[in-house]
Amino acid sequence: MTRLFEPIGCKVDLSTGAMANATGSYQKRFRDLDGLYADAAAFEAMRATWGERIVYEVSEFRPTDQSGDLIFGVTRMAPGRVGDEYFMTRGHIHRQADRPEIYYGQKGHGLMLMESPEGEVRILPMDAQTVCYVPPFWIHRSINVGDDDLVMLFCYPADSGQDYEIIARSGGMRSRVVAGDGGWRQVDNPDWRPRDAKLISALYGQSGMVPA
Ligand SMILES: O=P(O)(O)OC[C@H]1O[C@](O)(CO)[C@@H](O)[C@@H]1O
Numbered sequence: 001m002t003r004l005f006e007p008i009g010c011k012v013d014l015s016t017g018a019m020a021n022a023t024g025s026y027q028k029r030f031r032d033l034d035g036l037y038a039d040a041a042a043f044e045a046m047r048a049t050w051g052e053r054i055v056y057e058v059s060e061f062r063p064t065d066q067s068g069d070l071i072f073g074v075t076r077m078a079p080g081r082v083g084d085e086y087f088m089t090r091g092h093i094h095r096q097a098d099r100p101e102i103y104y105g106q107k108g109h110g111l112m113l114m115e116s117p118e119g120e121v122r123i124l125p126m127d128a129q130t131v132c133y134v135p136p137f138w139i140h141r142s143i144n145v146g147d148d149d150l151v152m153l154f155c156y157p158a159d160s161g162q163d164y165e166i167i168a169r170s171g172g173m174r175s176r177v178v179a180g181d182g183g184w185r186q187v188d189n190p191d192w193r194p195r196d197a198k199l200i201s202a203l204y205g206q207s208g209m210v211p212a
């Protein structure tokens, strides 16, 4: 007989970003994020005071890692900038690249920065009560452009996995988000290199799916 997984409810504490009944959590401290930001000198200047501080933390619930199941959780990201570039997550594509993800903004003001394998860029707002759909094959990174914590719920297929190397291999994401006059603005990353056709077709080939 099939043994069913026990249903569970998880209360989210908006002041801390913690989720009750989480099966795991991790924290990314400032010092863990060396190399992520364009302004290396600004990063070094902040290291003494910021080094041990948490930039973002994740609490998650992973029932199983089986295809068809879901992983969900909450990310809390502090407000701040390195030089003029806002705090952000490392960013990744799913190791099984055809797996999508949903985010739901709960507190603060954020952006979801997305990049297709071919290098198209999309930016969606991630404010409270905004649902953001990250379709299959899009590299994704969240950014806190507000003055307060950014708290977001996320949910994705349990067999997705994460590949962080795709961003490193291209010299970062194609766009960066920096402080502009009265808000954020998108700037080109001069270090960005396009992915070659072989890598792109390997990503799509995983699923045999051809993008529209
Ligand atoms: O894994 P990264 O790119 O550091 O960013 C963390 C965020 O992405 C996730 O890995 C979900 O895909 C969450 O853990 C969290 O929302």
Ligand SMILES: [Fe+2]
Pocket (backbone or CB within 6 Å): 092, 094, 101, 140, 156
């Ligand atoms: Fe993801």
